[in-house]
Amino acid sequence: MNKTFIDQLFTFLGTPYGIILVAFGLLAIVKATKDRPTGWLLFSFCCFAASLNKYKDQWIREAPQLVFPLQQIRAFGRPLAIVLLILLLLLAFQTQSNWRRWIIPPAIKYLAYVQAAIFAKTILYGDQEFAIISALTFGGILVMLQRGPGRWLADDKNFHLAIKSIAVAGLIFVVVNTYQYILNPQAITFTQGRFLGTTGNPQHAGVLLAATIPCLMFLIQGIPNWTFTKNFWSALLLATIYFLLLSGSRTGILMGVVSILFFYRNNGKAWFQVILFLALIAAIVVPFLQPENLSASSTGIGTNVSDRFTSTSNTREVVWNGLLETFMNNILFGAPLAQGGRLGYGENSWLSVGAALGLVGFIPMVMMGWESVKMILQLNQLANRNSYYFFQSSAVIAGLGSLLVGSCFEAFLLGNITFSLLAFLTYLMMGGYLLEVDRFRTYHASIEEEYVEDVGIYQ
Template sequence: MGSSFVSQLLNVIASRYGLVSMMIGLLVVYRARRSRRLAWLLFTLCCFAASIAKFQDEFVKQPPPLVFPLEQLRNAGRPLAIILLCCLLLLGFITQNGWRRLLTPQPLKYLILVQIVIFFKTLVYGDIGFAFLAVFTFGAVVLMLRIGPSRWLQDEQNFDLAVWSIAMVGVIFVTVNAYQALFDLHAITFVHGWFLGTTGNPHHAAVLLAATIPCFMFLIESRNEGSWVKACWMVGLILVMIALFLTGSRTGIIMGVVSILFFYRQRTGALLRLGIFVGVVLAVILPFLSQDGSGWGIPYTAATDKFLSGTNTREGVWLALWDQFINYPLFGVPLEGGRLGYGESSWLAAGANLGLLGFLPLVMFGLECLKMILQLNKLTHRKPIYFLQSTTVIAGLGSLLVGSFSEAFLLGNLTFSLLAVLMYLSLGKYLIEADSKENVYLYWQTLQNQAV
């Protein structure tokens, strides 16, 4: 498995598209040294490339082809993400240090322990090549985050650009799939009629869309954006919500609702206005998306059909994972094949596949995330100047934690979902450090005033 991916990566690099991509990447890295927005755009492109995948199961061996150049991008999605990751690493190495010194969020340290357990289990019982490839990829992601985006987060401007970079993933995703829909809608909705876009399945698309919602709301509420720019972000948010609905993913819908409730948890009036506005827009637009042309009330679509069915598609998988954890509590279920396969839950999958050795570090990761959320919530009360920034991180991180109970993206190594989690953690870490630095400055300023 590992050798086949390396071969694919080398083939992509040696191809015309690969050579052109590397040349463009190096040029962007050169220009990004002086343009921070371009640097964050490079991170956006890496996130989007990490989300590209093909849907495959026992019934679908080859999904319907996409239009040019999306099919070519999908075929080279993983190698392209690696190339962009290398570009970010190169840019990080030439980035100068700022005032921050503690660049690694505490929760990430426990996630590293989980990946170490995955590495050793795969190394001993599975594909050795894949084990090294996976751990090197995750290590590169952590290093990139530390010397790149985390190091760039030195001021309010870079915080805004970081949020912008995540929102731009949603913009690119919606734009690319709208382009595909103009030519062949079936190719991105062939899985039971649910929207999966350029991702591997509708649930992955839903997590991507839901993870960007807090960033859209930040840009809409930000005082640094003009009215026309805010209107554009509002349009983007509506399109993201429509796409999220069409995925038919209840996990994604819950994540989106959690994001909105967390974001407007202290502003009931703003929440009500947003709900009315989005509701009216959806009521006007969604009937045109009906499959049978019926246009009154709730449109008949594959998505609404699933939402109204009330079926529980997770219970059987969760019970099986729980039984595996109970039967193999220490090291997890014996590995079959070259790599670990995860069910539809980060937490139960960790317990079933890794036992307590992997489950306990993941629990510590979750507790540290909750600790950060509580710290940021206190910060919103102590210093209203940080309210919007802290609320964005709380909404983003909170929704992804909720989503992790139904999807196993916390156990990945290079996916958009994981990159989004790490980015929100980095944003939260920056806010906590900025507050600490400001408190130290005010303390010494007080001492100097008392001395005088």
């Protein structure tokens, strides 16, 4: 299968799409060396490409065809993401170092330990070629983030661009799937009538949409007056919530709620506005979710969508119990590799690590979670102490909090190059920037205060 991937990569590079992408990518690199927004835009395209996938299960071996050119783009989703990653690496190596010293937060380092354990176990007992490709991919992402976006995050302007890069990735997803939905909705709603878009399944679509909500709220909140730009981001947020509801992903809905709770955690006026906003959304969307309005002939969305939001069934209990039992029976090094020489994961990032790697992987995974929570607490203190960074901190808190909650229901933290993983790492990088800026300014403020006191003594 790895040879198939390599063949796909070289096949893609030989297609007109691949040639055009490389040509435009190289031009973008030249432009991005002097124009930082171009680099962030290239990162947005990489995030979107990482979300491309085809649905497949034991009953559906081939997903319905998408309209041109989405079918061709989705067919080369993984090679497209790898090519964009390589282009970003080329750009990253041209980025000069700056004042920052702690670019990679501890949480990312612990997640790298988990990935290293996955790589080691796979290369020793399973598919060695797959392990090498996975290690190179994840390693490339870390190097790209450290030398590229990590160094770009050297001022508040680039923090704003980082926020916008995730929002733009969501914008691309919404625009692309709106285009598909208008021309042929059945091709992206064929899984029990649930919206999955150009991702691999409705859960992935829900997580992607939910992960962009904190960035959209930040962009909307940062504009005081109702200008065209604010209306634009507000419309995108409405479309994001609409597609999120149509995905039928309870995980995505929960992540969206957590984002709003964390973003407006101590703002009563904002809470009132949010309640009015959600009431408006419900008044517009809920009628379309009624069974009589959800016929395949009219919208392509089945009644399973509305039924999922009222269902109290626990669809993950059996999987979680199985993962926990596997973890307890293979406490040190995890269960043997699944058929095909690869580690198998269930619907929980944390239990999946325990079941697949035992304590060898579970301990660094827990440390990664703790460092993420610690960053959230530190950012909350920064927001309360410095009102200038309140919304910046709130966006990262909401993003990290929602993705951590979502990781308890999906194993997306264990991927190699997926949108949810890139979004999680980007939120960590943005949080690391805010904390380092705070430490830098606090240190220099203390030095200046000591200087003034010393001068006062001699006067």
